[in-house]
Amino acid sequence: MAENVSKFDSKYLKAKRIARRRQRRRIQVVGFGILLLIIILILLYMFTPLSKVKHVYISGNDNISTKEIRQTVNVTSHSRMYTFSTGKAEKKLEDKTMIKRASVHKQFPNSLAVKVAEYQIVGLVKRKDNYVPILENGKVLDKDDAGEDNGPVLTNFNKEKEKYMISELSKIPKDVRSSISEISYQPEKGNVNQIKLYTSDDIQVLGNIRTIASKMKYYPQMSESLERDESGNLKRSGYIDLTVGAAFVPYSENTSDQSNSEKNVKEGSDHEDKAKDELQNTLNKIDKNKDKGKEKNN
Incomplete structure (x- = not known):
């Protein structure tokens, strides 16, 4: 009886080993098939038009033309995604006078995304005889x-x-x-x-180089706070003084020369004091609203 059980166990174990070997072979065949398919797909991508760069999407440019950016990136009919150097393209772009930063990213299957940040043109200056x-x-x-x-x-x-x-x-x-x-x-x-x-x-504005940036960003609100007639002209001509605080200073009525008027503005009149207070109050309200916004964010 024991001998029959032993033979049964031996046959069972042998069948189990054979099943495991067959399962491993199936896994190996499937794995090899998947690997072969991946290799074929890679080769098809690399050596067919699928891998050629077809689209270049450009963003962030205002002053430098899209055409100039395309020429600098230098995508040709032979450019392929896997050989195109985004690092070299970024360096070429950042060598341009107007470009502060550039990023070039590949987007599968055949596109490039180019994003630039430009230096701002802030003004015109005189050089030799030209501005x-x-x-x-x-x-x-x-x-x-x-x-x-x-x-x-x-x-x-x-x-x-x-x-x-x-x-x-x-x-x-x-x-x-x-x-x-x-x-x-x-x-x-x-x-x-x-x-x-x-x-x-x-409207003329008198200011200080060191504080003008922080104050002029509120200029639209200050301008709107000034009294105007139906035509949009100031009811009382004057200038905005931002050298210390913020004040609207009416020109003196005793002279037609504005530069002299600015030096000899009538001080202490009720009208001038009211105009100065209105503009300063506007600036104070803006500052308060800004502080409230910061508190909410915190």
Whole structure:
């Protein structure tokens, strides 16, 4: 009896081993088939038009043309996804005067995504006999490289003050900066950083180079707070003084010369005090709203 059981066990174990070997062979065949299929697909991708770069999507450019970016990236009819160097393309783009940063990413199966960040054109400066665009990093452009919106013209600045003014202009929102037509450096005794701005809505602004960026970003609200007639003109002509705080200073009625008026504005009148208070209150409200927004975010 024991001998019959032993023979049965031996046959069972042998059958089990054979089943396991067959299962391993099936797994090996399936694995080999999958590997072979992957290799075939890779070869098909590599050596057929599927791997050629067909699309280049470009974003982030305002002043430098899409055509110029495409030429710099240099995708040809022979460019393939697996051999194209995104690193070299990024370096070539960042060598362009107007491009601050560039990123090039491959998108399967045959596309490139190119994203650039440009240096801002912050204004126009005089070089020799021409006014040429200047970037936020201080580099001067050829006139042909300029965009339509070049910012304000800078006049009367020495090199040191011009450099600082350019840095401050880059901090002013683009829509506000585009509303400034000219900035003139006009230092006075006791205020070597004084500047005068001329805006597109015909309001002059007196400011300080070191604080103008933080204050001018609120210029649209300040301009809207001033009383105007039905035609949109100021009811009382004057200028905005941002050298200390914020105040609207009406021109004196005793003289037609604006520059003398600015030096001899009538102080202490109820009308002037009211105008000054209204503009300062506007700036204070803006600051309070900004602080409330910060508290909510925190």
